[in-house]
Amino acid sequence: MLSRNPFGRLSLSRSSRESGLLNESESPWGLKELSPGQQPILDVVAVHGLNGHRERSWTAGNGVLWLRDLLPAQLPHARILTYGYDIRTHAFDELSYQSINGHGTTLLTSLCLFREKTKTTQRPIIFIAHSLGGLVLKSALIHSNLATKSHNEKHKAFKLSTYGILFCGTPHQGGNGISWAKLAMGIMSIYAKTNSHTLSQLEVHSTWLNDQLEHFKSISSDFDTVFFYEGYATSLLGGASIMVVPPWSAIVPGAINADSVEIRKNHRTMIQFNSANDNDFITITTYLSVMSEKAPPIIQSNWGEWQNTKSQPNPRELTKKSVDILSSLLTDPANYQVDFALPFRKNKFFIGRQDIVKRLDSIFSEYTAVLYGIGGIGKTQVAQHYVYMKNVDISAVLWLNATSLESLQESFLRIAQELVDHYVRLVSSTQPPYGRVAEILGLKGMVDETGRVKKNIHEPDSIVHAVLSWLNVQSNQGWLAVYDNYDDPESFAIGKFMPSLHTGRIIVTSRRRECARLGKGIEVGSLSVQEGVELLLQSCQLFSAISEEEKAEATRIVEKLECLPLAIDHAGGYIFTKMISLKEYLPLFDRNARTALNRSLPTFGLEQDHDPIFMTWDTSFTAIKKADPIAITILTYCSFYANSDIPTNVFADMIRINVDTHVAILYSYSFVKRGSSDSIMIHPLVHTWARERLDVEAKTRECEAAFRMIVNAARIPEDNHSRTTEQWALERRLLLHIDIALKWVLTLHALEELSDRNSALWTDCAYIYTVHKRYSDAESLYNRVLESKKRAFGENTLETARTKLGLARLYRLQGRNEEASEFFEQCNPFFEKDLGPSSLESCQTLRGLAVCRKEQSRFHDAIDLLERAITGYDHLLGPQHPETLVALESLALIHERLGQHDEALDSIDRVLASNTEKLGPEHPNTLRNMSNKATILSELGRHEESKALLEQAFRSAEVQFGPLDQFTLKTIHNLAYSSFRQKQYGEAEPLCELAITGWEKTKGKSHILTIGSIELLGVVYQKQGLYDKAISCLETALAGYSALSGPSGSISVYRTLDYLAQVYDSREEPLTAKGLYKDALRGHKELLGPQNKTTLRIAADFAAFCAIQGWEEDTASILS
Secondary structure, rough: OEEEOOOOOOOOOOHHHOHHHOOOOOOOOEEEEEEEOOOOOOOEEOOOOOOOOHHHHHHHOOEHHHHHHHHHHOOEEEEEEEEEEEOOOOOOOOOOOOOHHHHHHHHHHHHHHHHHHOOOOOEEEEEEEOHHHHHHHHHHHHHHOOOOOOOOOHHHHHHHHHEEEEEEOOOOEEEHHHHHHHHHHHHOOOOOOOOHOEEEEEEEEHHHHHHHHHHHHHHHHEEEEEEEEEEEOOEEHOOEEEEOOOOOHHHOOOOOEEEEEEOOOOOHHHHHHOOOOHHHEEEHHHHHHHHHHHHHHHHHHHHHHHHHHHHHOOOOOOOOHHHHHOOOOOOHHHHOOOOOOOOOOOOOOOOOOOOHHHHHHHHOOOOEEEOOOOOOOHHHHHHHHHHHHHHHHHHEEEEOOOOHHHHHHHHHHHHHHHHHHHHHHHHHHOOOHHHHHHHOOOOOOOOOOOOOOEEEEOOHHHHHHHHHHHHOOOOOOEEEEEEEEOOOOOOOOHHHHOOOOOOOEEEEEEEEEHHHHEEEEOOOOOHHHHHHHHHHHHHOOOOOOOOOOHHHHOOOOOOOOOOHHHHHHHOOOHHOOOOOHHHHHHHHHOOOOHHHOOOOOOOOOOOOOOOOHHHHHHHHHHHHHHHHHHHHHHHHHHHOOOOOOOOOOOOOOOOOOOOHHHHHHHHHOEEEEEOOEEEEEEEHHHHHHHHHHHOOHHHHHHHHHHHHHHHHHHHOOOOHHOOOOOHHHHHHHHHHHHHHHHHHHHHHHHHHHHHHOOOOHHHHHHHHHHHOOOOOHHHHHHOOOOOOHHHOOOOOHHHHHHHHHHHHHHHHHHOOHHHHHHHHHHHHHHHHHHOOOOOOOHHHHHHHHHHEEEEEEEEEHHHHHHHHHHHHHHOOOOOOOOOHHHHHHHHHHHHHHHHHHHHHHHHHHHHHHHHHHHHOOHHHHHHHHHHHHHHHHHHHOHHHHHHHHHHHHHHHHHHHHHHOOOHHHHHHHHHEEEHHOOOOOOHHHHHHHHHHHHHHHHHHOOOOHHHHHHHHHHHHHOOOOOHHHHHHHHHHHHHHHHHOOOOOOOOHHHHHHHHHHHHHHHHOHHHHHHHHHHHHHHHHHHHHOOHHHHHHHHHHHHHHHHHHHHOOHHHHHHHO
C-alpha cells in the first residue's frame, strides 16, 4: 500500500485490488437492504463518500458493520439501506466519469424506483451521508425540489419524504484533503487510470460548491439537519496529518434547524463504530431516535400539502376578495403580524439577567440597544429571552445573523421569503398570486412561479431594501429586529441594513465594545455565583436535592469559571455526559482546561447550537490576528503572567510606538479591560484560553519569550541604587508576573538545557528577587546558574566568580555572613587578576566583604576594606555615584558602631543629601539613609530630630512597601530605640513588640533581626524595673546571638552580657552581675579595643559596681 487517501483508500498492489471492490461476488453499486426492520415506519439510507464502498466504508476494524449489526437494535422499526456508487478517483480498470450532479440524479431515481416498487413512496426518510456523499445527496434533493406535477412528479417524493439528514464530514465549502488527494492520484497515474474531475469540484470555495450551497440553503429549512465534523486529524504518508474537512467546511453557515456536533474520530473512522458503547455511536443513534419519532407526522403533512396543491384548480384571474385583500396588504396593521421562524426555542432554564431586560425596555423608546461583552457571556441568550418575555407585545421578530455580510444577506433573503409566504397565505387564492405579492413588497422579478425568492445578482441589495421598506412602513408598529453576532464591523457597515424609521425595536449583540456607539450599550457581565450554581446544576441534570458538599463543590466550579454562562453550561454538559461527579471536574479542568471546556455537546435539535467557549474565542482570535498580529502576541504573553494589573509599558521594548494602539483591539473584543491608567486585566478564562490554545511547542516558545520580556521590563542595573521611586514601584508590581512566568518556564522546559541557554536571564531574575528581598527564590536561581557556569566554564573561572558574587551578596543580606565571606574571598582574586583592582566587581566584592566583617565585629578590617572600595568607586564612577554613596553609608554605620558618631554623621549627611536630590525624598534608598541618620542622631542625644526622621521614613515605608516589609520593620525597631533613648519606655515597649511580631512572621524566631528587637525589648523592661521580663528577653537574645556567631562571639553577644549584668546589678545579685560584667568588658576590649568609648563606659560601670560592693582589689584592677 502507498498511503491512505484522506477521502478514501488508495492502493497500488495487485493483491490489494484482488481483495477490493471489483472482485466481490455482487456488484457494489446501487441500493442494498441491510435490515428490513420490524413493521418499519421509516427508511434510513446511508450514502458513502469518495472512493468509498456501501459496506466497507461503514465497517469498523473489528468487522462490525454498525448499520447492520448495531443500528437495528436502536431503531427496530426502521428499514436500513446503504447506497453504493462508482465515485473512485483511481482504478486499474475503467473509471466512471460521472459528475457529482450526475451521481445525485442516479441516487434520486434509484431510491424513488426502489420505494415505488416496495410501495413505500410516502415513508419518511433519514439520510446518513459521509464526506462527498453529502454533496451527492444535496444534488439529489435540489433536483427533487425542481419537480412539479407536470414535470418529473415521481421525483418529488424524494424531497417530500425526507425528514432528516446527518452530514458526516461533508466538505460543503471544500476540504483540506484535496491537495493531498491530488498528489496521491498523480502518483497513482503511473500505474492506473485516474479521474481528477471530481477532486477539482471539491477545491475550497470552488464555484460549483458555492452554487450548490446557495441552492441547498433555500430548501435547508425543510429538513432537520445535523452537521457532524471530525475531531482528529487523518494520518498521511510520511507521518504528517491533516483535518480533511475542518469544521468551517463541514458546517453550513446560516442553516436553519441545524446542529453541529464533533465526532471524536478522524475523517475516515468517524462513520465506523466498534460497539454500541461507543460514545459517538450513542450520539448519532440518539439523533436518529429523536428524528424517527418526529418524522411521521411531518412527512404526512408534507404529502397532504402536496396533494392539496395538485388538486387545486388553476384559474387565470384572482377573485374579487383576493384583489381586495391584495390592495390592503400594507395598509391594514393586522397584516404585519408575521410569525417568522426563529433559529431557537424558548430556554425554560434561562437564569438571571432581569436587570438587563428592564434596561432594554427603557432604551427602546429612543435608541437601538446594543448588548456587548466577551464571547460566551450570554448576549444572544439575553436577546432570545427578551423575545419570549415580550412575545405578546411584538408583532414580528426578525432574527438576523450578522456574523458576516453573507450571513446577513442570507437572513434578509429568508425573511423576504417568509414575507412572501405570509402574504400569499393571507390572500387565500386558489392560484397563489406570487407576482402581485412580490410587486407589493418591492420584489418584482425576484419571485419565481413556485414562490421562491431569488437573488438579483445585478442588484444584490434589492432584497435588503425591500425588507427595510416593509419595516419603515408607518403602519408597521411593534416589530423587533435582532442583529445577532455583529463582531466584524471592519468588514461591513451594518447601518445600511437597519431601518431608518424607529417604528419598532432593534437589538444588536456584539463582542465589540465600540459597537455600543450604534445606540445605547449594555455591557453583559458574568452571572452571580448563586445564578451560576443554579445554571450548573441544571446543566448537570441535578434537579433533585443535593448535599451541602455537592453545593460547595458546584460553587467552587462556578468561581473557577468566573461565572461565565457558556463555560458553566459546557462544564455541566461535560459532567453529565461523561458521568463524572462534581468533585472530579476541577482536577480535570486544572490538568487540561481545553478538554474540559472545548467539547461540543449534542443539542438534539431541541435548542440553538452554539460553539464551545474556547472555540467561540478562537473565532475572535482569528479576526484579531488578521487585523493586528502584535495584539495577539501581547495577549499570548499576558497569558503567562497574572491576569490583572499588567502594566502596558512591559511591552515597550517590543513595540516602538504607543502600546495602546495594539491593546485597543483587545479592548474592543472584551478580551481585556482597563485596570489602572497604565495597566490591563484579562478575564481569567480568557487568560487560560490564550495559553491553552497553543500546542506544546508553541507554548514552550511563547512562554520563554514572555518570561524574557517581563524580566527585561523589571531588569535592575548593577548600580541599582540609582533607580527612581517609580521604577522601584514598577518592579514590585511586576514581581507577581515574574513569579507566574517563571513557574510556566520551569513547568515546560528541561531545566538543565534552559539554564545553559539562559544563564544571563536567570541572573537578572535572581538579582531582581535579591533586591526585593525574595532571598530563597533568588538563591534557587543563582544556584542553577552556578551549576550551568561550572558545566560551561569550569569551577574556578571569571564567569563562575560573577555568579558567586551574586550569591555572596545574597548571603550577606540574609545575615549568613560566614557563607558570604567565603564566596567574597573566592571571587576577589579572579576580579583583581582579570579585571583589575578598580573594576566594579572588585569594588563590590570589597564592600560586601566589609559589611560581613562589620557583622563579625571585625570593625577595623571592615574600615580598611571599605576605604579601598570607596577609593576604587571614586576612581571608576565618581564621588557622587550611587555605588560610591552606598559604600560611604556602610562606612558611616561602622563609625556609629565604634562610637565615632561625628564621623558617622558627616558621612551619612553626604549620602542623604545626594540621594534626596537625585532620587527624591520618597525613594527607598533615601528612606534608608534617613533611618540610619536617625540612629546616629539618637546616639548624639538629638532625640527629637531622630524621631522626626524616623516617623517620616515609617509613613513612606508603610505606604510603599507594606507593614511587613523589612525596611518598615527596621524603622519600627529604630523608632522603639529612639523612644528608649528618650526614656519614653511606654512608647518603646509596644513598638518593640510590633517589630518582633513582624520579624517572626517574615524572618523566623532565630533571625538576627528578630533577636535584635527582642534584645531591645529586654533593655526597655530593665529600665522599667520589670527584671524578670528583662532577663527572659535578654537571655533569649544571648542564646540567639551566640548560635549565630559561634564560639568566637560577636559584639552583639558582649553587648547583651553588659545589659544582663546591669539587670542583675539592679536585682542586687552581685555575684551573677560580676561575672557578666567581666565577660562583657573582656569581649569589648578584644573586638573594639580598650580605648573605645563603649569599652571605657563598661569599665567605668564595672568599677563603680565593685566599689559599691567593697571589692577594692577588683576596682583597682579594672581601672589599671
